[in-house]
Amino acid sequence: MKGMWKKRLSAFLLTLALTASLIPAAAAEEHHYASAWSSDGSYHWHVCTDQDCDARGDYESHDFGATVTTKSPTCFQPGEGYQECAVCKYKKTVSIPATNAHKAASGWTWDTAKHWHACTATSGCPQHLSEASHTFTSGEYSNNSSFHWQICTICGGTSAKAAHTDANGDGVCDVCHRGGMPVTNRITVTFMNGSSTYRTQTITKGSTPSNPGTPSKSESGKTYSFVGWSTSNPGSSAIYDRQSYKSSSQVASTALSANTTYYALYNVRSNNTITYSIKAGKSVSFDRSDFRDVYENEFSSGSLRWVEFETDDTLSTSRGTIYYDYGGSDEQAFSRSSLEDERFYYSSGDGDYDLNNLSFVAGDESRTVTLDFRACYSNSKYAEGTLIIEVEGGGRLQQLPHHYLQGGYRRCGGIRPPGLQQRVPAGVQQLHRQVHHL
DSSP: OHHHHHHHHHHHHHHHHHHHHHHHHHHHTOOOEEEEEEEOSSEEEEEEOSTTOOOEEEEEEOOBOOOEEEEOOOSSSOEEEEEEBTTTOOEEEEEEOOOOOOOBOSSOEEOSSEEEEEBOSSTTOOOEEEEEEOOOOTTOOEEOSSEEEOBOTTTOOBOOOEEOOOTTOSSSOTTTOOOOSOOSSEEEEEEEETTEEEEEEEEETTSOOOOOOOOOOEETTEEEEEEEEESSOOOTTOBOOSOOOBOHHHHTTOOOSSOEEEEEEEEEEEOOEEEEEEETTOEEEOOHHHHHHHHHHHOSSSOOOEEEEEEOTTOOTTTEEEEESTTSTTOEEEOHHHHHTOOEESSTTSSSOBGGGEEEEEOSSOOEEEEEEEEEEETTEEEEEEEEEEEEOSSOOOOEEEEEEOOOOBOOSSSOOSOOOOOOOSSOEEEEEOOOOO
């Protein structure tokens, strides 16, 4: 029994000891907080000052008051300020939005594409108020010697300047129509009439000139007949010499791409006349020098080589006959057709018949015989004239003028071409020869 009480006492004492040991631990749970507040961006609290204790007392969210402005906002720039917690006095920085309270200037500001009113509320505000694209009047341009541009009808601003363009080369800008640019598609067509300019036209490259009309040319003792226009220069004589040519209407229908000069071409007819006078029943010999003079009156180059004749009905047996080697061993009478078939040569040995051996034997009547002739250097170069033989009544011949010479250009052989060339001095050369009875 005594032992049992000892055991119970021991247990009691142990319990009491354990209880006593717990009393200081309970006292240790009491925190000692600082009086000052601690905080972060969202909360505030009191820190426990006990060693190694991280307890927080009065831990709560901030209670921010109204924003206090430190930098006022502008119409385009945000301001700055802060808000303070009413409990812990923590301050947080806040941004104050721009006011957007823009004020438009009365005038326009513009660039090459748009116009707008600038904001005058705050210096440097970049806001464009009432911004819009320019309005231009179609086809209206301002310009200088290098550029053109358009002016906005609303703000007076200008479009971007652009260089003039002239695709067709007419010296006028294709866009603004300013002239004075270099003309690259204009060409000059000149019409020459001998040594004088008949007409000048300026046309667009690739187009046709207008009809130049019909020029004229005159010279004492000569008749000029216009043939056409050639691009081959005939010189001041303007004589047709088988050059290719166009009529005035053909010129007006021929498009040109470069400066062109046309030259007038003419047929020239002169009074190249040789006149022989003879008594009826008598004869007269042809003098080759008379035909040579006709040729040389026309040309300064080449020399007479042969003569061809063309007859008409004034040559008949009743009025007279043309003979070769009259009275000689080779005498031959020519009919009209046989005379036209032959050439009569200036130099002996060049052909069958020498020009100097031709004679005309007159009939018994007083008549005039007319023979057209060509004094030829070649088939393409000759002078044309007329031989007139005047047959008079009986009696001794007087000294009479027998031929008159003036210049003109013809061609031998075939159909007479329309061209003539003139190289003869003006005036009439008169020669005299005594014709004797044979």
